[in-house]
Amino acid sequence: MNIQRILVIVVFLSGIFCLKTASADVDVRQQVIKLMTSLGLHNKLYAPVKISSDKSGVISITDEGNFPMQYMIMEPCVSADANMVIDPNIKIPSSVDKAVIVTHGWIDKAGSDWPEDIAEEIRKKVDPNEWVCIFFDWRGGAAVVNPIDAVKYARDIAGPRLAQAISKLGKFEHIHLIGHSAGSWAIDSAAKIIAKEKKPEIHLTFLDAYVPPGWSESDLGNIENYKSKWSDHYYTKDITLSSTQKNLTEAYNVDITDIDPWIKEHEFPYRWYYATIAGEYRNSDFEAGDKVLTRCKGLDYGFDRSLEAGKLKWGKSLTLQKGNEAIKLTKP
Secondary structure, eight states: OHHHHHHHHHHHHHHHHHHHHOSOHHHHHHHHHHHHHHTTOHHHHTOOEEEEEOTTSOEEEEEOOOIIIIIIISOHHHHTSOOEEEOTTOOOOTTOOEEEEEEOOTTOOSTTSHHHHHHHHHHHHSOTTTEEEEEEEOHHHHOOSSHHHHHHHIIIIIHHHHHHHHHHHOOOSEEEEEEETTHHHHHHHHHHHHHHHTOOEEEEEEESOOOOTTOOGGGTTOOTTOOSEEEEEEEOOOTTGGGSOOOOTTSEEEEOGGGOOSSOOTTHHHHHHHHHHHSSOOTTSTTTTSOOOOEETTEEOSGGGSGGGOHHHHHHHTTSOTTOOOEEOOOO
């Protein structure tokens, strides 16, 4: 079997090279698929999406795919529609009509990390008879050398798979999608699909959204002719420079650079967003023990701008105008 595995790797690498250089790329791709299937690797080619629940009641959606297999060999048009493997023990009350989903970005994961922590913290704040809290893990598509490849996977495969999984869980009237960096394209893609199929009220929260060179920031949150949506975007001016420091045309923008008490970095927005829910930073965060700053001109930002924080606060959010020059949160 070791020899077979080596053969698979050699053929795989040769196939990828051919896909980029040969005119008969489809034929080469089919040959690679046929060989891998004959070696019992069918499950790698057709990686499913697994939906399960933990003891707290938070639901996990895990995309088992990865960039080389699903994007380069199988192609997005095939991989976007995945087999859903749902844990039969998941019990969602029929009264639940709202969902919040949290996901990560490039070279990151969701389980046992901050997306799961945020989902669990929100669950403590909401009525379990109304809300289901979810974290989405697409680490196989995010674990790539080039962050642009992560964005491609997020938009073309992870997003459609997430939309499909949400549809399997129920028909929700309100869906809040929270995504960091490249994960912004996963939640945006999922929202566009859900808007066409189910037409719920959609809230998109972008955390330091990553916009690759040559891509349009106006694509994020742009669900054409769809009025039941609102988006907010929290970002810092860090080492990622202009790629994540853009005011999004389709979102209400908030610059939180100044309230980062440490070195300005790309990860601060999700640590801060967690703190706006819990009232304090996680013990594992650099900012643990620091005051959580959320207010500017009488209005609190972060979790307070969501329906989970209350109908009145959400109602206020809906009055805020998208595409604004960013509000800047500052230290006292």
